[in-house]
Amino acid sequence: MRYLPLSPTDRTEMLEKIGVTEINDLFSDVPTTALLKDHVDLPGHMPEMAVDREFRAMAEKNMPAGSVAFFCGAGAYRHYVPSTVDHLIQRGEFLTAYTPYQPEISQGTLQALYEFQTQVAQITGMEVSNASMYDGSTACGEAVLMARRASRKKKAILSGSLHPQYIEVTRCATKFTEDITLINPPSVYLVDDLIDQIDEETSCVVVQNPDFFGNIQDYTKLAEALHAQKALLVVVVTEVVSLGAVRSPGAMGADIVVAEGQSIGNGLTFGGPYVGLLATRQKLVRTMPGRVCGETVDADGKRGFVLTLSTREQHIRREKATSNICTNAGLCTLAFTIHMTLLGEKGFRHLARLNHAKAVQLADKISGIDGVEVLNKNFFNEFTVALPMDAAEAIERLADMKILGGVPLSRLYPNDPDMKNRLLVAVTETVTEEDMDRLVCALKELVK
Amino acid sequence: MMNKQGRPTDINTAANLSPGGVTTHTGNRGLEQDELLIYEIGDTQRTGVDLEDLPVFESRLGGITRDNEIGLAGLSEPEVMRHYTRLSRKNYAIDMGLYPLGSCTMKHNPRINEKVARLPGLADIHPLQPISTVQGALDLMDRLAHWLKTLTGMPAVAMSPKAGAHGELCGLMAIRSALDKRGENRTIVLAPESAHGTNPATAALCGYKVKSIPANKAGRVDLPALKAALGPDVAAIMLTNPNTCGLFERDIIEIADAVHAAGGYFYCDGANFNAIVGKVRPGDLGVDAMHINLHKTFSTPHGGGGPGAGPVVLSEALAPFAPVPYVIHGKDGFEMVEHVTGGAESFGRMTAFHGQMGMNIRALAFMMSHGSDGLARVAEDSVLNANYVMASLQDIMTLSFEGPCMHECLFDDRFLEGTGVTTLDFAKAMIDEGYHPMTMYFPLVVNGAMLIEPTESESKQSVDQFIGALRHLVTQAKLGNSALFTGAPYLAPLKRLDETLAARNPVLRWRKTD
Structure with missing residues (x-):
């Protein structure tokens, strides 16, 4: 077995040193009825080449985004990741290191995290960031719990235009926490209507920008109304590239920003692993969940970095911790920060404008199809289209033509008849004009 | 000196002396190179990407635009290579040597796993593209589920939890849901003194009070103390086995029986599954739920702190409460249940999309390479x-x-x-x-x-x-x-x-x- 270095001679010598005669003597504490006599009923070991072949066969049964004209988004976006990123994150010193518990021999991971935290704080317009959460959706649940701690109030209001799976995840994360009440009227998502929901019991309002349907809103007024009630504004961003062009949540007065960072540095990978971002104000850091990296000095006075504020965390505080999170998104944060460093201010803003420009292009083309309507007044790189037919059916037929034409909203709102004909279409820099024309052509055929 | 940003120190201090007593102009010591922050190297003008020019277009952002400078530092590609390569050399890693971090299972990370995880058919698929176009992905999830169920001797597995602690939450939520359905309002979770901090933190997230069980002189759960603590208010015990002292809980079956007799459930923290994989099936020990850290036993890379994955195997009694989504065998291939529909008992959804697919791929490659x-x-x-x-x-x-x-x-x-x-x-x-x-x-x-x-x-x-x-x-x-x-x-x-x-x-x- 290629991964196991001990030879039969080694094993014999080692057993002798230990003072037992056979390996099962070391399993003597296991109840005899439970120690298996035979190997479990699974295939035996395989050569590397055979493993490779098996996975290729599974991969071939899927339709990769890069092989078709591709327009899916809804919280996961296909961007071009420079080759440098994947090369660097595969360096064994990054890939095969653990959480940086021993800072003297983990400065690589720690400095990268410090830079990551700075980048996240900058793009969200916030003061500080943690070292990442599992993904955007779980970060959203954590933000509601954090708002409960920070405001000492119970009622969290979720906007109706928040990603429906983020709503479900937040509902689940707070399900057994008796002192949180979630309010989620699906039709309430405009700023004035959200303001009407706020009262003195409110801990926070959670909104998304651009929202799930692609619309951009200015939440400044909402933040003011919340702050007047000593409540918090939580802004969710599922497409972080938008932050290069759209006004930042921080500039609108957000208290907590959570985001799905997958767009930068990380591929689609069927939904995970991704990287959750969580940024906030300096004064709230002690209510924040998750790992955080901070600056300090070593015994010689040289600058260095450590994991800090661990008295919030489970390994110290146990049942009183701010969260049970331990592992974060590690390598995905590294991919994020390397990609962001390659982009820099100039590249990030250009990338955002390019995404928006292409989306405008496609929206205009789609609006020109008879019977098809783009529902958004404004948008960043994703918008909602109303078709004169069942959108899920349209998507299946487009897939036959090698077009993954978007996400039918019925996939996420199966019980809402208004969503049946609606399609969420995302356009990133990876989409070519030819891809757009193929989609438009095919849609014309379908709705004829 | 540049490398002491904000804290100038004398060049002749011990910090700059190599063992041979040589001082250097840069503060570097041969291959040991200091590295500044990207913000001290780069600026907002530099970039390491070339993007296509913008077409002519009219903004549809509704005027809600970012007008101020963000302040992001950019570096050119060669500078990026050098920055992160230099940083990497300040890390210890499994690839460099023995990494004896107890309870973390820092084992070799085979590179075939990295290779297959990057196949476009697995890495470049969207979580919401039509099910008919991701049959291979669902096949992979189903195969991994089969391996996990067989290795643990458990009938069901929830695949979406994102890490060990997320898996613990999944298991306890299933337990709480089962108790709620029985109409029982049990309020206490027992955990031994030696438990991982995530156990009590998770129990608290599920609304439980945590009661600590002492260890006996042999480093195991004190069975009489445990039995005395059991009662109608105990929802579950959370027990790591082998435990965090590195010992197998000899009384495990008796513990499970006692907990079950008192109407509670047995949650096993599977962080230490590596010691018994292929030798002992937790299902034979009376376990009701157990998470498996794919990044420990099945060697998905720790990556400096993640990502992990924490699928949870469940007993027959808890299986109906498993979270969505899950894969089922339909008549035309694999299907995915993504919503809790009328009458279903699932406790809900723990994450957007379907979990840590990238980790599932690597873990399955590890398992298939080893075989039973x-x-x-x-x-x-x-x-x-x-x-x-x-x-x-x-x-x-x-x-x-x-x-x-x-x-x-x-x-x-x-x-x-x-x-x-x-x-x-x-x-x-x-x-x-x-x-x-x-x-x-x-x-x-x-x-x-x-x-x-x-x-x-x-x-x-x-x-x-x-x-x-x-x-x-x-x-x-x-x-x-x-x-x-x-x-x-x-x-x-x-x-x-x-x-x-x-x-x-x-x-x-x-x-x-x-």
Whole structure:
């Protein structure tokens, strides 16, 4: 077995040193009825080449985004990741290191995290960031719990235009926490209507920008109304590239920003692993969940970095911790920060404008199809289209033509008849004009 | 000096002296190079990407635009390569040496796993593209589920939890849902003193109060104390097995029976599954739910702190409450249940999309490479290595509990008594010997714990060298050479870091200084 270095001679010598005669003597504490006599009923070991072949066969049964004209988004976006990123994150010193518990021999991971935290704080317009959460959706649940701690109030209001799976995840994360009440009227998502929901019991309002349907809103007024009630504004961003062009949540007065960072540095990978971002104000850091990296000095006075504020965390505080999170998104944060460093201010803003420009292009083309309507007044790189037919059916037929034409909203709102004909279409820099024309052509055929 | 941003120090201080007494202009010492922050190297003008030109278009952002500078520092591609390569060299990693971090299972990360995880058919698929276009992905999830169920002897598995602690939450939510359905309002979760901190933190998230169960003299759960604590208010016990002292809970079946007789459930923390994979099926021990850290037992890379994955196997009684989504066999291939529809008992959704697919791919590749025979060998060799370390050090260090141990062995700080050296000092001296220290001060059941987990990936030569290094350090401590420890590490990229300062005055980001 290629991964196991001990030879039969080694094993014999080692057993002798230990003072037992056979390996099962070391399993003597296991109840005899439970120690298996035979190997479990699974295939035996395989050569590397055979493993490779098996996975290729599974991969071939899927339709990769890069092989078709591709327009899916809804919280996961296909961007071009420079080759440098994947090369660097595969360096064994990054890939095969653990959480940086021993800072003297983990400065690589720690400095990268410090830079990551700075980048996240900058793009969200916030003061500080943690070292990442599992993904955007779980970060959203954590933000509601954090708002409960920070405001000492119970009622969290979720906007109706928040990603429906983020709503479900937040509902689940707070399900057994008796002192949180979630309010989620699906039709309430405009700023004035959200303001009407706020009262003195409110801990926070959670909104998304651009929202799930692609619309951009200015939440400044909402933040003011919340702050007047000593409540918090939580802004969710599922497409972080938008932050290069759209006004930042921080500039609108957000208290907590959570985001799905997958767009930068990380591929689609069927939904995970991704990287959750969580940024906030300096004064709230002690209510924040998750790992955080901070600056300090070593015994010689040289600058260095450590994991800090661990008295919030489970390994110290146990049942009183701010969260049970331990592992974060590690390598995905590294991919994020390397990609962001390659982009820099100039590249990030250009990338955002390019995404928006292409989306405008496609929206205009789609609006020109008879019977098809783009529902958004404004948008960043994703918008909602109303078709004169069942959108899920349209998507299946487009897939036959090698077009993954978007996400039918019925996939996420199966019980809402208004969503049946609606399609969420995302356009990133990876989409070519030819891809757009193929989609438009095919849609014309379908709705004829 | 540039590398002491904001804190100028004299070039002639010890920090800049190499062992040979040579000072350098740069502050670097040969291959040991200092590296500034990207914000101190780059600027907002530089970039490492070339993007296509913008077409002519009219903005549809509704005027809600970002007008101010963000302040992001950019670097060109060669600068990026150099920055991160230099940073990487300041990390310890499994690829460089034995990483004996107890309870973390730092084993070899095979590169075929990385290769197949990057196949476009697996890496470049969207979570919401039509099910008909991702049949291979669902097949993969289904196969992994089959392996996990077979290895644990459990009938069901929830695949979406994102890490071990997320898996714990999944298991306890299933338990709470089952109890709610029975109309029982049980309020307490029992956890042994030696439990991972995530256990009580998770129980609290599910609205439970945590009651601690003491350990007995043999380092196991005190069975009479456990039985006395059981009652109609106990929802579950959360127990790690093998436990965090590296010992198999001998009374495990009796514990499970007692918990079940009292109407509670048995949650097993599967962090230490590596010791028994292919040898013992948790289902045969009476477990109702157990998470499996794919990043431990099944070797998906730890990546400096993640991503992990924590699928949870469930008993027949808990299976109906499993979270969405899950894969089922339909008449035209695989289907995915993504919503909790009328009458279903699922407790809900734990994450957007379907979980850590990238980790699932790597874990399945690891399992298929080993096969059922190789996985049993994994458990045996990991246990053999740990017992060999224990046998080779117990005359000179103080063993906390009698062996045999499982895949990790626990020492405490009694052997350092009177030397002026603490567990922390001892650990830092290991860094100078070229090792990542073992887990320190955990579990909490002994003073100054040192938990050593060599894993099955280490050769006998490697383990012998590690034993030799530890024996040398113990001897030096006992000889009174405490300076070797109290100032350690001497040979790492940085000297000991001031963690108190970092916590007292949290500086969590770079800021421009005028």
